[in-house]
Amino acid sequence: MSEFEKIETDFLVVGSGIAGLYTSLQLSGIGEVKVITKDEIKESSTEYAQGGIAAVLDKEDSWRLHKEDTLEAGDGFCDEKAVEVLVKNSSKRVKELIELGTQFDYIEGELDLAREGAHSRRRVLHARGDATGQEIRESLTKAAKKDGEIELFERMFLIDLITNEQKIRGALCWSDERERYVVYSTDHVILASGGCGMVFQNTTNPKVTTGDGVSVAYRAGAEITDMEFIQFHPTAFHSSNGSSFLISETVRGEGGLLRNEEGDRFMLEYHEDAELAPRDVVARAIVKEAKKFEKDHVWLDVTHLDDDFLRGRFPKIYQTLQDFGIKMAEDLIPVGPSAHYMIGGVKTDLHGSTNIEGLYACGEVASTGVHGANRLASNSLLEGLVFGKRIYEKIAEEDIEKERSGEFDLDLPDFQEETGKAADLKDQMRELMMDKAGIVRKEDELVELIKRLEDGIKSVEDLKGFNPEIWESKNMLQVGKFVSKSALMREESRGAHYRADHPTKNEDWKDKHIVFDREHTEGYVT
Ligand SMILES: Cc1cc2nc3c(=O)[nH]c(=O)nc-3n(C[C@H](O)[C@H](O)[C@H](O)COP(=O)(O)OP(=O)(O)OC[C@H]3O[C@@H](n4cnc5c(N)ncnc54)[C@H](O)[C@@H]3O)c2cc1C
Structure with a gap:
């Protein structure tokens, strides 16, 4: 059994993008927060966001119009209640971001609001022209570093969650800097680990986007949904x-x-x-x-x-x-x-809660239903803020447990340096995913893809010992399987999901979601 270091905390936040940093700044008002991120703080999709963040701020605009645009883009598949939560809170959350130090672009003393594709009004705030994400991430990092209740851990890889009877007890991580396993003992984990662009050969996403959060949450017993909807x-x-x-x-x-x-x-x-x-x-x-x-x-x-x-x-x-x-x-x-944005993810309610007590998901890793079958541009940075705040509000109502039972008996695999086989598996799957589960999908190609992914999953299981490359390849193959299995099951074309053999919408599928959990490894329709 390998040794591990134990760290106690009220809240563990996984991810240093907009969702993780903003939620941490909220939670630090009610407890101690540890933020972990598997690379440097800046490595996140947030850092690379260009266009901007949507908010209803113009006199000509209203939350109803923003709602209509979001529903229209979502192709009849959005959760209307979630969309209302998103658009009604947009201006408050963005103003808070400004108070936290984010400097958006102004024109003649007024916020310069741009109009993007499928938005009926000018409502997209941007910063330093096209460096919106960088400005947001830098201002949030600065605020987090100043906050005495927040501690940031770089190169800390979340491997798995530790649960007991569907309740969070902690998280197992690997620290590259300390070269050892680290266990965070906590009753609250907020997954803000972003999307899965790296599962596809061509992606706009940075290399950290290997879908770890989805795979980790699934292994812990969470429900994963709407994974066929990948926005390109x-x-x-x-x-x-x-x-x-x-x-x-x-x-x-x-x-x-x-x-x-x-x-x-x-x-x-x-x-x-x-x-x-x-x-x-x-x-x-x-x-x-x-x-x-x-x-x-x-x-x-x-x-x-x-x-x-x-x-x-x-x-x-x-x-x-x-x-x-x-x-x-x-x-x-x-x-x-x-590949640009993961629309599905870890299923949550309107307060970011999952079916595991103490596990919350926020930002791109979460499936709140706001994006339906296709995301309206500039709504995702906003989602991280709006649902991050709601997670905080939900937890703030609880009596935070200060005494944790804290004893862990974990059988940890030996760490190993060798990464060649896992890296090859990643490359092969990324090419296959782009080719067979990309923009145009077909039954026979998806069937072949799923078989190849299942073979890949077995090959990873056979690898002796572990390291982040192996964990990532395991997570990517699992996420690839969710995407391709649900793409095969949904026999219609809707939003970002296009089947050449079922090229139109089928109303029978209008309210149907495909869900995976440990009891339903091949997915079920709800
Ligand atoms: C190029 C580009 C441009 C975009 N432009 C816009 C835009 O203009 N407007 C808009 O609204 N949206 C845009 N998006 C989408 C938007 O940027 C993302 O959806 C959003 O930033 C996601 O934020 P997040 O906090 O959920 O995740 P991220 O910002 O991706 O952060 C995820 C974090 O989790 C960490 N992490 C992942 N796995 C692990 C693990 N196993 N252990 C520890 N840490 C882990 C990562 O290292 C990272 O820090 C764009 C995306 C890209 C890639």
């Missing part, structure tokens, strides 16, 4: 060396046009909103147009926009493209779809 961002930069980064929707919002290999603008043939059509429509149109010319990308054209405007409005994108030798105002930009 239509316009990630496709470089010749395979690296990818997001070209925000706001570039199309400011007039960017999509052109095929022959230079023709094609989106008007697919949707009346053309380049600003819902993301799934744009993503499928791009795949179709690219395939016509046997390419994996189309072209984004902003050459009709002024160079100074582009540099000022999109400083980060402008600079990154320049590093790749592309001048925004002169050159066409190669773009194609990449």
Whole structure:
């Protein structure tokens, strides 16, 4: 049995993105908070968010309009109550963020609100042009570091939750810095571990997004739902060396046009909103147009926009493209779809509670129902704030248990350095997932994919000893199986889920969700 270090805490928060940091700042008012993150604090999807955060702040806007837009994007599948919670709280939460130190962009003394695809009003706050996520993450980190009740642990990998009779007792982690297992003894764990973009070969997400939270929660007995709905961002930069980064929707919002290999603008043939059509429509149109010319990308054209405007409005994108030798105002930009956002996740109620007592989920890892079958742009940063606050409000009503029973008898596997086999498994599955569970899905391909994933899961189980690469590959294969199994079960096309063999919506599936838990490893429909 390997040794472990034990740390007691009132609250363990997993993740240093917007959901984790903001929720920690709330909880620190009622107890001691430990925040763990598996890489450096900044490594999170939050850091890379560009477009902005949606909030009802304009005189012309209302929560009803924001609700309508969210429901419309969600393709008839949102939980209306969850959406109301989201939109009614948007302005309060964003104002709090400003009070915490986040500096959004202003124009003539007023918040500069942008209009993004599928939003009927200008309601998207942004910061430093297109560095919104970075500004939010930096301001929240600064506030957390100043807070005497919050302690941040970098390179601390959550391996598994420790439960007893469906109640949280703690969490088992691996610390790279201490080179040992660490057990947090706590009655409250807030999972804010983000999404699973890395499960797909092409993704806009950073490398930490391996779906650990979903897999860990499942192993502990939580319910996982709506995993077939993965949003693909239509316009990630496709470089010749395979690296990818997001070209925000706001570039199309400011007039960017999509052109095929022959230079023709094609989106008007697919949707009346053309380049600003819902993301799934744009993503499928791009795949179709690219395939016509046997390419994996189309072209984004902003050459009709002024160079100074582009540099000022999109400083980060402008600079990154320049590093790749592309001048925004002169050159066409190669773009194609990449996995961007995990809509499903750990099933929660409207206060972020799961079916395990003491386990909460918040942000991208949670499935609250707000995004339905497709997420409205800029609603996800907001979700982290709104539901983080509600988790705090729920816990604040409780009498926080200060005495914990605290004895753990854990049989821990030996740590090992060797990572080659696990890394290979990851690469193979990412390619397969992109190919067979990506933008266009079909029964026979999903069946073959599931078989390959199940073989992969067995291979990981056979690996002796453990390290983060092995844990990640195990989690990614499990999450890949949830995505592909539910994509196979849902015999219709809705929102971000498209089946070439069932290309239309089927009303029988309108209110149906696919759920996995330890008793239903192959999923059931509810
Ligand atoms: C390029 C890009 C642009 C985007 N633009 C926008 C936008 O403009 N507006 C918008 O609303 N949304 C946008 N999104 C989506 C949005 O950024 C994310 O949904 C949101 O930031 C998720 O926040 P989070 O706190 O839930 O997770 P994250 O910010 O991803 O944070 C997750 C954290 O959990 C940690 N973690 C994961 N697993 C473990 C583990 N096993 N142990 C310990 N720690 C772990 C990670 O290291 C990370 O710190 C964008 C996403 C990307 C990738």
